[in-house]
Amino acid sequence: MRTVTIPRPDDWHLHLRDEAMLALTVPATAQVFNRCVVMPNLVPPVTTVALAMAYRQRILAQLPASMSFDPKMALYLTDKTSLEDVEQAAANPDVIGFKLYPSGATTNSSAGVKSMAALDPLLEKMAALQVPLLVHGEVTDADIDIFDREQVFIERHLQPMLAKFPTLKLVLEHITTGNAVDFVLSQGDNVAATITPQHLLMNRNDLLVGGIRPHNYCLPILKRREHQMRLQQAALSANPKFFLGTDSAPHVQANKETSCGCAGCFSAPAAIELYAEFFDQHDSLDKLADFASGFGADFYGLPRNNETLTLKQHPWQVPEQVSVAQQQVVPYFAGETLNWQISRD
Ligand SMILES: NC(=O)N[C@@H](CC(=O)O)C(=O)O
Numbered sequence: 001m002r003t004v005t006i007p008r009p010d011d012w013h014l015h016l017r018d019e020a021m022l023a024l025t026v027p028a029t030a031q032v033f034n035r036c037v038v039m040p041n042l043v044p045p046v047t048t049v050a051l052a053m054a055y056r057q058r059i060l061a062q063l064p065a066s067m068s069f070d071p072k073m074a075l076y077l078t079d080k081t082s083l084e085d086v087e088q089a090a091a092n093p094d095v096i097g098f099k100l101y102p103s104g105a106t107t108n109s110s111a112g113v114k115s116m117a118a119l120d121p122l123l124e125k126m127a128a129l130q131v132p133l134l135v136h137g138e139v140t141d142a143d144i145d146i147f148d149r150e151q152v153f154i155e156r157h158l159q160p161m162l163a164k165f166p167t168l169k170l171v172l173e174h175i176t177t178g179n180a181v182d183f184v185l186s187q188g189d190n191v192a193a194t195i196t197p198q199h200l201l202m203n204r205n206d207l208l209v210g211g212i213r214p215h216n217y218c219l220p221i222l223k224r225r226e227h228q229m230r231l232q233q234a235a236l237s238a239n240p241k242f243f244l245g246t247d248s249a250p251h252v253q254a255n256k257e258t259s260c261g262c263a264g265c266f267s268a269p270a271a272i273e274l275y276a277e278f279f280d281q282h283d284s285l286d287k288l289a290d291f292a293s294g295f296g297a298d299f300y301g302l303p304r305n306n307e308t309l310t311l312k313q314h315p316w317q318v319p320e321q322v323s324v325a326q327q328q329v330v331p332y333f334a335g336e337t338l339n340w341q342i343s344r345d
C-alpha cells in the first residue's frame with residue numbers, strides 16, 4: 001500500500017465558530033493539525049487580545065484529552081483598532097496578527113474596515129513590530145463583478161499598501177486568481193498566500209454546471225479553470241510563499257441549502273486528505289510536506305512540528321453529514337470517495 005509520512009501539519013486559516021459548534025470543529029481539526037490560525041469573524045468580532053484569549057480558552061475547553069492543539073488567534077481589524085491593540089498583539093505569542101475584512105466582503109464582516117486610508121498609522125506600526133496582516137482580499141463595491149473582486153482589491157489596495165509599507169508582513173488569504181499569484185510573486189519574502197482545497201480541486205463549473213451546488217459556495221467565489229490552474233501551479237511550485245490554509249468554515253445545513261445560502265465550505269473532516277488527493281493527482285505527493293507542514297511555520301517564524309502524520313492510499317467516503325447539538329453540517333466533498341486517508345496503525 002502506498003503511504004506518505006509528513007510532519008504534523010498546521011492550518012493557517014480556519015473558522016472554528018463558537019459555543020456549541022466548537023464541540024464539532026475543535027476535535028475535527030485538532031486530530032490532524034497542531035497549530036491553526038483561528039479567524040475572528042464571530043458576532044461580535046474578536047477585536048482585542050483580551051477577547052481573543054477568552055475565545056482561545058473556550059476553544060481549548062473543547063479539546064479531547066488525547067489531543068494537543070495550539071490555536072493562534074487573529075484579531076479583527078476595525079476602524080476602532082488602536083496602536084495599543086497592535087502593541088498588545090505583538091507582545092502575545094498566542095496572537096498571530098490582525099485580520100482585515102473589507103466591510104461586507106464575507107460572512108460576519110459588517111464590522112470590517114470601511115476606510116482603507118484610515119489604516120495607515122496601524123499599518124506603519126504593524127510593519128515596525130512585524131505583526132502580520134492577514135487579508136480577505138476582495139472589494140465590495142456594487143459595481144464590481146463578483147468574479148473580479150479579488151483582482152480589483154489587489155490593484156486598488158494591496159499594491160499601494162505594499163508600495164507604502166514595503167516591509168509589512170502580509171498574507172493574502174484563500175487566493176483564487178492568477179492575479180493573486182502574480183501579486184504574491186512580485187513581492188518580497190514578507191508577502192505570502194494561503195490556498196484552500198476547494199480552490200485547488202474545483203473551478204466555477206463545479207459550482208454551477210448541472211445545478212447549483214451550495215456546498216461548493218465559498219468566498220472568494222470559485223473562478224474559471226485558468227485561474228484554478230494558476231493556483232495549482234503555485235502550490236506545486238514548492239515556492240515557500242504558498243502554503244496550506246483550509247478556510248474550513250461550517251454553516252448549518254439549513255443555512256447552506258436555502259434560497260440565500262451562506263458562503264463557506266466545511267472541509268475540516270477531510271482537509272489533509274483533500275490536499276493529498278490534489279498533490280497525488282499531479283504526481284507530487286513529495287511536495288505535500290512543505291506545503292502543509294513547513295512553509296507556513298517558516299513564514300510565521302515558528303518552529304516546524306516534530307510529530308509526524310502518515311496517510312495511506314485506501315479509499316473512504318466523506319460523511320454525508322455530521323451532527324452537533326441537534327444540528328447538521330454537510331462537509332465539503334460529502335459522500336465523495338477520497339483515495340487517501342489517515343493511517344492510525
Ligand atoms: N470563506 C467563506 O466563504 N466564508 C468564511 C469567511 C471567509 O473566510 O471569507 C466564513 O466565515 O464563513
Ligand SMILES: [Zn+2]
Pocket residue numbers: 106136173174219220
Ligand atoms: Zn475570507
Ligand SMILES: [Zn+2]
Pocket residue numbers: 013014015039247249
Ligand atoms: Zn475564512
